[in-house]
Amino acid sequence: MLPEMSGLEVCRNIRKTSNVAIIMLTKKPEPAAFLPIQDEVARLIHLVQDLHQLSLAEVGQLHLKKTNIDIVGLIGTIVNMYEVEASERGIELRLERWSSNLIPLLRVDPNRITQVFVNFITNALSHTPKEGKVMVQIEPLDQEVLVHVRDTGSGIEEEHIPFIFDRFYRADKDRSREHGGMGLGLAIAKEYVEAHKGDITVRSTKVKGTTFTVHLKYREKEMQENIMENIMYIK
Ligand SMILES: Nc1ncnc2c1ncn2[C@@H]1O[C@H](COP(=O)(O)OP(=O)(O)OP(=O)(O)O)[C@@H](O)[C@H]1O
Ligand SMILES: [Mg+2]
Numbered sequence: 001m002l003p004e005m006s007g008l009e010v011c012r013n014i015r016k017t018s019n020v021a022i023i024m025l026t027k028k029p030e031p032a033a034f035l036p037i038q039d040e041v042a043r044l045i046h047l048v049q050d051l052h053q054l055s056l057a058e059v060g061q062l063h064l065k066k067t068n069i070d071i072v073g074l075i076g077t078i079v080n081m082y083e084v085e086a087s088e089r090g091i092e093l094r095l096e097r098w099s100s101n102l103i104p105l106l107r108v109d110p111n112r113i114t115q116v117f118v119n120f121i122t123n124a125l126s127h128t129p130k131e132g133k134v135m136v137q138i139e140p141l142d143q144e145v146l147v148h149v150r151d152t153g154s155g156i157e158e159e160h161i162p163f164i165f166d167r168f169y170r171a172d173k174d175r176s177r178e179h180g181g182m183g184l185g186l187a188i189a190k191e192y193v194e195a196h197k198g199d200i201t202v203r204s205t206k207v208k209g210t211t212f213t214v215h216l217k218y219r220e221k222e223m224q225e226n227i228m229e230n231i232m233y234i235k
Contacts, residue, residue: 010051014044050184054167057191064112064195068105071113071145071216072097072138078117079136082125090130093121096137103140104218112192113216119185120149120212127210128153144198144217155206164202165190189214 017040024033056062079095086093117136124134132152139146156164160171170183193200193214204210 010044010047013040017041017044047182047184050182050188054184054187054191057195062112062191062195064109066107066109069108069110069113071103071106071108071147074110074113075117075136075138075147078114078121081118082121086125086134089125089128091125091128092133093125094133094135096135103138103145106145106216106218108196108216109192112195116189116192116214117147117149119189120214123185124149124151124153124210127151132209144215147214147216148211149213150209150211152209155208155210156202156204157206158204161202161204165200 017037021034021037024037053062076095079093082093121134121136128134128151133150134152135148135150137148137150139148156171160169163169164171165186166183167187168183169187170181189212190200193216196216197219198214198216201213201215202210203213
């Protein structure tokens with residue numbers, strides 16, 4: 001799907017929402033009747049903001065507010081946020097530490113990195129059937145931390161994999177915009193991870209499930225800073 005086509009789609013949705021509001025106004029409705037319009041406007045604002053961030057990222061202008069982050073704590077908080085949704089869907093959502101290795105603090109923008117994992121976890125939950133599993137695993141290596149988001153869901157056909165990180169691309173059979181998302185979540189995840197000089201890999205088997213892995217590298221400077229912070233903390 002071409003970005004321009006979806007730009008048109010955004011305009012069409014704005015026009016549709018505005019027409020609905022105008023028709024409603026002529027009928028002197030109850031205030032509550034405006035709630036769906038408010039939801040739709042909020043969704044469109046969110047969409048335009050996402051597109052703006054993607055455009056900034058594409059030209060290397062994405063603003064990152066980096067701080068030293070305990071990645072295990074951050075991922076733990078995100079997983080907790082989705083526990084209720086997972087249990088309502090009858091899916092087991094679990095966070096696993098690979099080993100007991102201490103992981104140095106990472107210098108990342110916590111809001112952007114949260115967005116990345118929210119996108120992977122919401123995708124995993126919406127493509128995994130009842131009684132399935134979504135596991136988030138943190139694997140510390142020498143030079144980088146890997147964070148895997150694994151699901152036992154529908155999987156992705158091989159032919160779609162090269163395109164799933166493209167804007168507005170949706171691999172599902174029912175690709176109409178009436179159902180599901182806009183196809184922006186993975187494009188955003190990719191841009192945000194690359195802005196941190198990391199990368200994403202994906203493995204998927206139809207029916208068995210999908211694993212997205214985010215590679216976040218430690219940098220020499222970060223390791224030095226972490227060591228200094230630990231020394232100061234011990235003092
Ligand atoms: N864990 C997954 N299992 C199966 N298919 C997936 C998974 N994650 C992504 N996909 C496929 O990749 C497509 C692109 O994902 P992406 O997150 O970019 O868009 P979306 O979820 O459809 O919409 P949005 O994230 O904008 O709400 C999805 O439409 C889906 O077909
Ligand atoms: Mg998504």
